[in-house]
Structures are given as structure tokens and as C-alpha cells.
Amino acid sequence: MDILSNTVALSRIQFAFTAIFHMIWPVLTTGMSIYLIVVEGLWLKTKNPTYYHHARFWSKLYLLNFGIGVASGLPMGFQFGTNWAPLSESVGDFLGSILGFEGSMAFMLEASFLGIMMFGWERVNPVIHYLATICVAFGANLSTFWILVANSWFQTPSGGEMVDGKFVVSDYFQAILNPFMVNSFLHMFLATLETSLFVIGAISAWYILNNRHQEFFSKSLKIILAIAIFIAPAQVLIGHASGDQVYKYQPTKLAAIEAQWETVPAGESAKWNIIAIPNEKAEKNDLEIAIPQGLGYILEFKSKLSEPVLGLKEWQPENRPPMVGLIFYSFRIMAGIGFFLVGLMLWTTLQWLRGKLKAENIHQQKWLLRTWVLSAPLGYLAIESGWIVRCVGRQPWTVYGQIRTTDAASHLPPGEVLFSLTVITVLYSVLFVSAMYFGSKIIRKGPDLNLPIPGSDISTVIATESVSHIPDSRPLET
Structure with missing residues (x-):
């Protein structure tokens, strides 16, 4: 199939590209907002x-991500009317x-x-802020x-029925509370927070490695670690629960996730493929x-399953998810990163309990800090991989079992879709470069520890900061 002459393929690529790019930015705003609540x-x-200076510093990165998220999210909504009418x-x-x-x-x-959160520090009461x-x-x-409500409904449509090609809602709350909704929302909520x-931990570790504001950023590292102790294991557990739902409601997706071609009957043992070339x-x-x-142990914690695991051969090729290899490895990337982050959290917690994360000695934990720096993109990679599994694994259906993707796409000339895809690619590239430039500028500049505290005397604050914080300078080398 020539992709450049296939409208459905081009429309899918365009929506996938906009979704993958857009998702980068609200991930940080939704999760970092919880951190801002904590420090404020x-x-x-x-x-x-x-803590005040933490709120002021991290909110700058929040605002940057919010702006890019708004700009990159608008084309997604328009595509429902243009490419998916x-x-x-x-x-x-x-x-x-x-x-x-x-x-x-x-x-x-x-x-x-x-606006109040960013610019109201000196203008409104601290409680109002x-x-x-x-x-x-x-x-x-x-x-x-709400986004997960919509996407979960695409995965497990409920609350109505198709009448003459149109979905008629009979129970609105049943449609909202579809079988996938609760676990899907919790999984994404924990993913954005984690x-x-x-x-935040990676940026903090970078500052400490570079001997900048060690006391300040050792505090932020401990704050996020205290939250991650609960969040990282919870994410693994919710991910497991989501996998059980796929086993129950989307057997074709499970077969693709496991590259399982032959059906494993109930009462028999099912192997788990670590590596496969489908x-x-x-x-x-x-x-x-x-x-x-x-x-069997992954799904039901026992060697023999109570229900069969259907293989891909149970369905005709046109009713199977495409790109089985992509789904197979995307799932393993997502799961592997989840367990890696749990391991990093445990390693760091152990060092904290041993007294190795104090401001005066945390810089000695170089391998630990380097690992934190390298962990910065892993959460994004896990989320994007998870959404690939979720959406590519749903194919060939847009609304699972109800509307096929080929029937959901608008009948547009391929050249028009290719043109809009090219324009979006160029614009998103500019947005990405801009975000990286301004984000790195914020990080290189660092926190302003001389900002006056609302309601405090400026001279008192400056004097307090000069005593309680390590200056932003590198030690002289001999």
C-alpha cells in the first residue's frame, strides 16, 4: 500500500503525530500542579x-508547558471535523x-x-493564592x-446503541462510567504525576551535580521522593489491573501485546514472551x-488460567490489530520503565535512610544523581508507548467493535491531508525548539532566592536567604 496516496493512513499518521507531540506538555502540567500544591x-x-521559592521557580516551567500544550492541542480537536467527519x-x-x-x-x-497563580503573589491574600x-x-x-472518559468509551463503548449508523445514548452515566474509565483515568493520573x-528530580539532580543550590534542590529531591514512594508502586498495580481489563474486554489487543498466535485453552499454562519477532x-x-x-502468573497469579487466552489466529487478518511487533515492544518498554522507576525510587530511599542525601554530602552520590538525570525522559517514553499500545491495539476499530477506522475517516484527497500534515510538522518543530530553548534558559538561570516573600520586609528576607542557602556558584579549583 502506498501511504502517500492513502487518505486513511495519512489521517491516522497526522492524528497520531499531533497526539504524541501534544501529550508531552500536559503530562508535566497535570503532574507538576500537584507538586506546586505541596510546596505552596x-x-x-x-x-x-x-518552599515559597520552590513554588516560584517550578511554576515557570509549568507556565511554559501550559502554553505549548494549548498551542499543540488545538489541531487535534479540528481534526474531528476535517479528517474524521x-x-x-x-x-x-x-x-x-x-x-x-x-x-x-x-x-x-x-x-x-x-493568572492569579502566576502573577498574584503580591496582589491577593496568600490563602486566596x-x-x-x-x-x-x-x-x-x-x-x-474527561479526555480519558472519551478515549475509554472508544475502547469499551457502552450506555447506548448504534441506530442507523448513529450512536444513540440511552444512559449517559453508563457511557461515562464505561468499563475502562476508572482504571484508565487512574493509570494516566499516576503516569502524569510520576x-x-x-x-523535577532529574532537574534537581542536575543542579546538585553542578554544585548549584545544593541545599535548595536536595529539598526538592526529598519532597518528590516522599511522594514517589507511594506513586511508583501504585502505578505498577494500576497498570496490572488495566492489563486484566484488556484480557477481559479486548482479547485481540492482548493477543497482539503478547504476540500470541495460537489459543491457550482454559486450564492450561500460558508462556510469557520476553522477546519475540512476530x-x-x-x-x-x-x-x-x-x-x-x-x-498465567501475570494475569491471574497462577500457572493455569481459568479462561482461555485467544490467539491472533482466532480472527481473520482484517480483524486483527496491525503492527504486532510495535504493540508487543511498546508494551514492554512501558512496563520496563515502570519497574525501573520503582527500582530508582527504592535505591534513593535507601540512601536517604542511610543519611546520604543531606545537603552537605548528597553531591557524593554521583551515580545515583546521574541515574536521576537520565530518568527525565523515561516517563514520557512510557506514556507514549502506553498510548501506542492502547490506540494501535484497538485497531482496526475506532470505536471498538462498532465503527471501523476505514469507515470513520473523511473522504479527502490524499494531497490535502499530506499538506496539512506537513504544515503541522513544521509548526510543531518550531514549537518544540522554542520550548527547549526557553525551558533550558529557565533551568540555566535557576531559582531567584532573593525574591521578596509576600508580606515580609525585603531586607529581612534577603538577610535570611543569604544565611540559609548556599550561593549559586561553583567552588574554586586548586
Whole structure:
């Protein structure tokens, strides 16, 4: 198939590209907003100016990500009317209202209070400012909720039926609370928070390695570690629960995730492929390295499954997910990163308990700090891999079992789709370079520890900061 002359393929590439790029930015805003609530709350409780300066410094990166997220997200909504008009006509009564809720309830709440959070420090009461920060965080995560409601409904449509090619809602709450919704939202919520924590930790480790603000950033590293102790294992558990749902509701996706071609009957042991080279034409794996009975223990914690694991051969080729190798390895990248981050959290916690993370000696943990720096992109990679599994594994359906992707796409000339894809690629490239430039500029400059504390005398604050913080300078070398 010539992709450049196939409208459906080009439309899918365009939506996938915009989704993958856009997802980078709200991941950090939704997760970092929780961190901002924590540090600002600590400032209000303890009156320690360090927490105030943490809130001011990290909110700059929040604002940058928010702006890029807004700019990159707009083309996604337009594509439902341009590239996917038949889909919008079929499910628009439900999908349109959900996306409307996301815009009017979530995005507007976040955007409305963002100005107070960023520029209201000296203008409103500290408690009012804190409430604004909470509203920003609530709006950001409410946006995640509504988006996951919509996508989960695509995975497990419920609450109505198709009548003459149009989905008619009979139970709105059943459609919202579809079988995938709760675990999907929790999995994404924890993913955004975990990714943000490890990004904050990576930036903190970078400063410490470069002998800059060691006391300041050792504190942020400990704060995010105290949260990650609970979040990282919880993410693994929710991920397992999501896998169980795929086993129950989307057996074709599970078969692709495991590169399982033959059906494993109930009561028999199922192996788990660590490495495989799927051959879709021959309907087999050219290479397998597997753990005997491993899949049974993953799904039901026992060697023999109570239900069969259907193989891909149970369905005709046109009803199977494409690109089995992509789905297979994307899942393993996601899961592998999840366990790696748990390991890094445990290693760091051990060093903390041993007293190795104090401001005066944390710089000695060079391998630990370097590992934290290298962990910065891993959360993003895990999230993008997970969404590849989620959406590519749903194929050939846009609405699982109801509307095929080929029927959901608009009938456009391929050249027009290719042109819009090219324009979006250029614009997103400019946005990415701009984000990297301004983000690195914020990080290189570092926190301003001389910012006056709201309601405090400026000279007192400066004197306090000069005593309680290590200057932003490198030691002289002999």
C-alpha cells in the first residue's frame, strides 16, 4: 500500500503525530500542579521561604508547558471535523459533549486561575493564592479525566446503541462510567504525576551535580521522593489491573501485546514472551524467548488460567490489530520503565535512610544523581508507548467493535491531508525548539532566592536567604 496516496493512513499518521507531540506538555502540567500544591502548602504551614521559592521557580516551567500544550492541542480537536467527519457524525452526540465538558469545565478553570497563580503573589491574600493554585491543579487533572472518559468509551463503548449508523445514548452515566474509565483515568493520573516527579528530580539532580543550590534542590529531591514512594508502586498495580481489563474486554489487543498466535485453552499454562519477532504473514513468531507459565502468573497469579487466552489466529487478518511487533515492544518498554522507576525510587530511599542525601554530602552520590538525570525522559517514553499500545491495539476499530477506522475517516484527497500534515510538522518543530530553548534558559538561570516573600520586609528576607542557602556558584579549583 502506498501511504502517500492513502487518505486513511495519512489521517491516522497526522492524528497520531499531533497526539504524541501534544501529550508531552500536559503530562508535566497535570503532574507538576500537584507538586506546586505541596510546596505552596508547606510554605503556608511552615513560613519557610525555601518552599515559597520552590513554588516560584517550578511554576515557570509549568507556565511554559501550559502554553505549548494549548498551542499543540488545538489541531487535534479540528481534526474531528476535517479528517474524521463520519466518526463525528456517528458519535458526536456523546463525544461532542464530553470534549465540551473538557473545554468549558476543565480547561477554562485551569486557564482562569492560572493568572492569579502566576502573577498574584503580591496582589491577593496568600490563602486566596493557594486556592487559585488548587483550582489550577484541579482543572488540569479534570481535563485528564474527561479526555480519558472519551478515549475509554472508544475502547469499551457502552450506555447506548448504534441506530442507523448513529450512536444513540440511552444512559449517559453508563457511557461515562464505561468499563475502562476508572482504571484508565487512574493509570494516566499516576503516569502524569510520576513523570513530573522524576522530571523535577532529574532537574534537581542536575543542579546538585553542578554544585548549584545544593541545599535548595536536595529539598526538592526529598519532597518528590516522599511522594514517589507511594506513586511508583501504585502505578505498577494500576497498570496490572488495566492489563486484566484488556484480557477481559479486548482479547485481540492482548493477543497482539503478547504476540500470541495460537489459543491457550482454559486450564492450561500460558508462556510469557520476553522477546519475540512476530511474522504477520506467516502467522507465527520467527524468534521467541519466553518464561514458561509466565502469562498465567501475570494475569491471574497462577500457572493455569481459568479462561482461555485467544490467539491472533482466532480472527481473520482484517480483524486483527496491525503492527504486532510495535504493540508487543511498546508494551514492554512501558512496563520496563515502570519497574525501573520503582527500582530508582527504592535505591534513593535507601540512601536517604542511610543519611546520604543531606545537603552537605548528597553531591557524593554521583551515580545515583546521574541515574536521576537520565530518568527525565523515561516517563514520557512510557506514556507514549502506553498510548501506542492502547490506540494501535484497538485497531482496526475506532470505536471498538462498532465503527471501523476505514469507515470513520473523511473522504479527502490524499494531497490535502499530506499538506496539512506537513504544515503541522513544521509548526510543531518550531514549537518544540522554542520550548527547549526557553525551558533550558529557565533551568540555566535557576531559582531567584532573593525574591521578596509576600508580606515580609525585603531586607529581612534577603538577610535570611543569604544565611540559609548556599550561593549559586561553583567552588574554586586548586
